[in-house]
Amino acid sequence: MMYESFAYVYDYLMDEAPYEQWKKWIITKMTEYSSGQKILDLACGTGEISVRLAREGFEVTGIDLSEDMLTVAQQKAFEAGLQISFFQMDMRELSGFEDQFDSVIICCDSLNYLLAEEDVFKALKSVYRQLKPGGILLFDIHTLYKVNERFAGHTFADNGKDVSYIWNSFHGKEAGSVDHEISFFIRQNDCYERYDELHQQRTYPLERYKKWLMDAQFQLLEVTADFTENKPEDFTERAFFVAKKPS
Structure with a gap:
């Protein structure tokens, strides 16, 4: 998904997005599962979550398909005095990194922009290759509801x-x-x-995501609902997944 001119008003339209809740969730799960400091932020958009994590001391690399989004993200990091590497890249075809990452995050329902089932699975396999053994994948998706x-x-x-x-x-x-x-x-x-x-x-039943993770050789750690520790129910709007690359 290329955002084009949308990139320059994205932060205005997302002004009430719960970025602090995303940050808290990421840090909580990285701490809980003893992940390290090196994070790959896929579909990072204008870098809002990347910047917030970098301010907390994490080493963040941001990836997005949109050059315009990355331009905004780079300016935001520069103004904050933060060292964040941003690259234009497709999450289905990640490559070129010198080292693997402790954690990979895909926030703000970005995985739902992959419209074909094979592309979702391809992205998960691509993420698996970029994670260190024992590293974790964190992502959220819109539910069918x-x-x-x-x-x-x-x-x-x-x-x-x-x-x-x-x-x-x-x-x-x-x-x-x-x-x-x-x-x-x-x-x-x-x-x-x-x-x-x-x-x-496009989204799918939660069981489909669980199967894709298993087929991609991940260990599923948890699935929760709407920024809580509760299990998803019929009226859950956003589901959160945590999966691990076995050591």
């Missing part, structure tokens, strides 16, 4: 002073998929410039 009941058929909008948007979500062609049609308006002096983008996501 979130996609089918909370997204599809709904409209989201915000009328801000400098940026406004209309966000329409529809059922996609494939089961468990959703199309987000986004029109946003950016103030330019005395007028607004309009941009339109289509974003597509």
Whole structure:
């Protein structure tokens, strides 16, 4: 998924995203499972989570497919005085790193942007190769409930002073998929410039993710719901996975 002009208003649209909860979850699980300090942040976007983890003393490398997103991320790290390496790369084809990582994270439902089952599995296998033995993978995904009941058929909008948007979500062609049609308006002096983008996501039953992890040779450590330690239920909107590359 290439975000193009969307990259430059992404942080505005994600202003209320629970980044601190993601950070806390990552640090908690890395501590609990005795992972080290070297993190690979896949689909890092504008680097918000990368920067927060780097401020906590972690050695972070960020990967994203969008050059525009990475430009924003690099500027954010520079302004914070942090040393973070960012690379434009596809999470399905990770390569070129000198060392393996203690942890790999895929936050903000980024794995849901892979629309084909084989691509999700390919990404998990790619992650496995980049982890040290004993390293952990942490990722979150939208549940089928979130996609089918909370997204599809709904409209989201915000009328801000400098940026406004209309966000329409529809059922996609494939089961468990959703199309987000986004029109946003950016103030330019005395007028607004309009941009339109289509974003597509797809999710699967939790058991499917568990099988993919097992087939990719991971050891599944836990699956929890909505930033809690509870197991996912019928109305869970976001599921969190922790898996380990065996030592």
